[in-house]
Amino acid sequence: MLKQRHQLFVWLLSVMDACVVVGACYAAWFIRRYWVEGAMPQAWDTWVREPIAPIAVPIALYSFWIFGLYQPWRDRSVVGEMRQVAKGTAATIVGVIVALWLIGPELIDKAQGELAGEAAKTQILALGVVMVIAVGVFRTAFRLGLRAIRSRGHNLRHVAVIGTGRLGRIVCRTLERNTWTGIHVDYFISHRESVGEGVECNGRPVLGGLGDLERIMEDEGEPDAVYLALPNACAACIPELLKRLERYVVDVRIVPDVHPRYMPQSMSVSELEGMPILSVRESPLYGLGGAAKRLLDVGGAVFALVLFSPVMLATALLVRLTSPGPVIFKQRRVSLGGEEFNIYKFRTMFAAEDEQTPTWTQREDPRITPIGRWLRRTSLDELPQLLNVLRGEMSLVGPRPERPELIQRFRDDWRGYMLRQHVKAGITGWAQVNGLRGDTSLRKRLQLDLFYIRHWSIWFDIKILWLTLFRGFLHRNAH
Numbered sequence: 001m002l003k004q005r006h007q008l009f010v011w012l013l014s015v016m017d018a019c020v021v022v023g024a025c026y027a028a029w030f031i032r033r034y035w036v037e038g039a040m041p042q043a044w045d046t047w048v049r050e051p052i053a054p055i056a057v058p059i060a061l062y063s064f065w066i067f068g069l070y071q072p073w074r075d076r077s078v079v080g081e082m083r084q085v086a087k088g089t090a091a092t093i094v095g096v097i098v099a100l101w102l103i104g105p106e107l108i109d110k111a112q113g114e115l116a117g118e119a120a121k122t123q124i125l126a127l128g129v130v131m132v133i134a135v136g137v138f139r140t141a142f143r144l145g146l147r148a149i150r151s152r153g154h155n156l157r158h159v160a161v162i163g164t165g166r167l168g169r170i171v172c173r174t175l176e177r178n179t180w181t182g183i184h185v186d187y188f189i190s191h192r193e194s195v196g197e198g199v200e201c202n203g204r205p206v207l208g209g210l211g212d213l214e215r216i217m218e219d220e221g222e223p224d225a226v227y228l229a230l231p232n233a234c235a236a237c238i239p240e241l242l243k244r245l246e247r248y249v250v251d252v253r254i255v256p257d258v259h260p261r262y263m264p265q266s267m268s269v270s271e272l273e274g275m276p277i278l279s280v281r282e283s284p285l286y287g288l289g290g291a292a293k294r295l296l297d298v299g300g301a302v303f304a305l306v307l308f309s310p311v312m313l314a315t316a317l318l319v320r321l322t323s324p325g326p327v328i329f330k331q332r333r334v335s336l337g338g339e340e341f342n343i344y345k346f347r348t349m350f351a352a353e354d355e356q357t358p359t360w361t362q363r364e365d366p367r368i369t370p371i372g373r374w375l376r377r378t379s380l381d382e383l384p385q386l387l388n389v390l391r392g393e394m395s396l397v398g399p400r401p402e403r404p405e406l407i408q409r410f411r412d413d414w415r416g417y418m419l420r421q422h423v424k425a426g427i428t429g430w431a432q433v434n435g436l437r438g439d440t441s442l443r444k445r446l447q448l449d450l451f452y453i454r455h456w457s458i459w460f461d462i463k464i465l466w467l468t469l470f471r472g473f474l475h476r477n478a479h
Helices: 002-037 044-049 053-066 078-103 105-112 118-151 166-177 210-220 232-245 288-322 370-378 385-390 404-413 417-422 442-454 458-471
Strands: 157-162 183-189 225-228 251-254 268-272 275-279 328-334 340-346 395-397 426-428
Touching (some): 002 118, 078 118, 157 166, 210 232, 225 232, 288 340, 288 370, 288 385, 288 395, 340 385, 395 458
Parallel strands (some): 157 225, 225 251, 395 426
Antiparallel strands (some): 328 340
């Protein structure tokens, strides 16, 4: 029954997605007609051919399916769904361009009104922008509506939890708090072989132990899903349990008995010749994501160097004229994978003190030159690090690089500190735009750095760069 309801749900959602995509096609066509061509066509058949909806809709639905937008998303975030919508839209635009190219210029000219021209480029670009916004708004409204319905006790998914220990209770309480998922725990099955009658766990009945699994499934009927929340002492039972559950049409999810602080990054599952591999710690920048981030770094660094070149020349001149010593200060720092490099800054301290700074600078530090104090408050001393970005030693966005001697001290005192080196060090970062600069709480800074690593995306980088324009240069904690 659950599978039938899901298929109906997917069918309805795909129909609504198709309607939204058709609307996006016509909106993009209107933009093309008004902005480029300046007039609407008179022939009725042009209104059917030119918006390219017959081409875009099947490609969009297939792309959305490929990126998992028709799978159950009850217990997943709206942000994660929006990320998949953006990927599906990008794939749709690429598919449309390829399809139009395969059709051939003669058919394109005849059926689509010279789509290979300037007007077509405007229409395709507008389609990408309008589609991602329209589908994103529709999916968000749809999800929020479902959440409201589920929080009122409708459209529920009934599940059983196997395991009555600490982990099983955590699973139940977590699902209880997140009523928007519509997942309701009906009963427990103990991780022991048998239990007495009348036993409860978190206000739910414990219907038996592992030895009673088949009887419970027969008497109570199959739940929509089963959550395996076994303590580590019972981990050896999981393969046998999975085998026994194969007799029933239920979804099975395993909740590992591992504290989240030991798995601060998103997990991924891969397979090598049938051997499943669960990755709990790796850099999020492998593959296409890393290439996109590097492209953003190079493009952004070149743009910033051109934009700030007059400021950098003026700053270099001020540093040179106001105190003896080199204009650029170099210091060893640590970045991706523990690799050391020389970070570049405009010198802000008197030369003798600047060569050896064993501790963080304090507010009103006497070692800082008058012009250096102003450079630190405006963060202009960081601009030479754009060269570090071009050299590939740093990124525009990431945790701030630290000195090797301090890392040796922090790695044992602060759990998870070394996870910062799963990404390149950055000029700005999530901690910095949230005000954690200078002599501020290391614990809070580490928490925000790990949050950035766990939730990294190219859009997150763009958001931080945007916030840096307003929060990154002038801040009360910059000194």
